[in-house]
Amino acid sequence: MTNIDQLDDHTAAAAFRRLVRHLQHRTDAQNVDLMGQAGFCRNCLGDWVAEAGGLSKDEGRAAIYGMPYAQWKAEHQQPATPEQIARMEASVALNARAEQEAALDEALEDTFPASDPPAMTEPR
Numbered sequence: 001m002t003n004i005d006q007l008d009d010h011t012a013a014a015a016f017r018r019l020v021r022h023l024q025h026r027t028d029a030q031n032v033d034l035m036g037q038a039g040f041c042r043n044c045l046g047d048w049v050a051e052a053g054g055l056s057k058d059e060g061r062a063a064i065y066g067m068p069y070a071q072w073k074a075e076h077q078q079p080a081t082p083e084q085i086a087r088m089e090a091s092v093a094l095n096a097r098a099e100q101e102a103a104l105d106e107a108l109e110d111t112f113p114a115s116d117p118p119a120m121t122e123p124r
Contacts, residue, residue, distance in 0.1 A: 020045070024066045027076040036087030039095045043069070 004012070023029065023042055031041035042064050050060025058069070065072040080088075 020064055023064065027072075030078055030080070030084070032080040032084045032088050036084060036091050039091045042072075
């Protein structure tokens with residue numbers, strides 16, 4: 001099975017652009033709902049683009065929204081309900097747990113492999 005890191009850059013970029021165009025088209029999909037279901041939203045995606053490309057957050061977000069974020073927010077963002085906020089907060093909490101597990105996995109990779117534990121006796 002192919003994993004995401006095995007995709008060539010052309011394929012990955014084409015899929016990413018399709019995702020962004022889809023999100024630009026589906027302005028009815030509110031960020032708070034995306035956060036509540038998937039744990040990320042357009043702002044997150046824009047921030048990831050900014051980090052990866054050495055851009056400012058505003059530049060990264062504008063690339064994702066297809067316009068300045070403030071303009072998109074004024075034209076498309078609806079007020080969030082208490083239920084939407086609660087789902088978003090629960091979803092974001094799952095992100096924190098996943099980030100902690102990833103950090104632990106990364107830290108463990110820097111230590112000895114599990115199949116090669118340190119010797120239990122002194123060397124002769």
